[in-house]
Amino acid sequence: MKTRRFLLAAGFVLAMAFTLSCSTDPDSGGGYTGSYGSIEYGGKTYKTVEIGTQTWFAENLNYDPGTGNSACYDNRASNCDIYGRLYDWSTAMGVCPSGWHLPNKNAEWDVLMTAVGGSSTAGTKLKAASGWNSNGNGTNDYGFSALPGGYGYSDGDFSNVGSSGNWWSASESDIGGAYSRGMDGNFASWNGYSKGFLFSVRCVQD
Secondary structure: OHHHHHHHHHHHHHHHHHHHHHHOOOOOOOOOOOOOEEEEEOOEEEEEEEEOOEEEEOOOOOOOOOOOOEEOHHHOHHHHHHHOOEEOHHHHOOOOOOOEEOOOHHHHHHHHHHHOOOHHHHHHHHEOOOOOOOOOOOOOOOOOOEOOOEEEOOOOOEEOOOOOEEEEEEEEEEOOEEEEEEEEOOEEEEEEEEOOOEEEOOOEEO
16 A cells, blocks of 8 residues: 555656646647757757748757857846847847858748748747747747747847747848847737847758
8 A cells, every 4th residue: 555655646746747847848738749850059959840841940049159249138148048149130140050041031031921821820820838928828830939038239238038039030121220020929020120139049941
């Protein structure tokens, strides 16, 4: 009887530990059931995922190039571990590994939006199933696992971690600005921002 009680108790503890570990996984509860690839870069292994005809990083980039302008949110390394690093546009342009690059607006980001059903629902389908504030989690149907890294200003301030995500494109909006893909709510929108803003980066395969 004691042995049976011990096994039941041990099983319960293991089940609780598994539940807790899964609840912190951005993929937990999401609709994606496919497989991931991987790539080693800068001492870190990143998951990659095929969506339509493209292969994307399935995580925000967390690589310190040692040059340019980039930072962890609030200058805390723990935020880089969760949300990836934030980069200004010129730094973002050269930060992806060989064989990968910063996606442009029309031929790559917009192709992704079309592959997942359009911009009006892409925010939901591409966002991670946990990690977003105020009931903002997505369904992660395609394994993209977008997380809300917030953004940084050129003066060193930061804003909106946990609530919104912005990812640079390689396409300029004007001489001083470039387009970023934003996710907030169900919608995935295009906006032009000053190149001095610090945003998240996703790399797409050449």
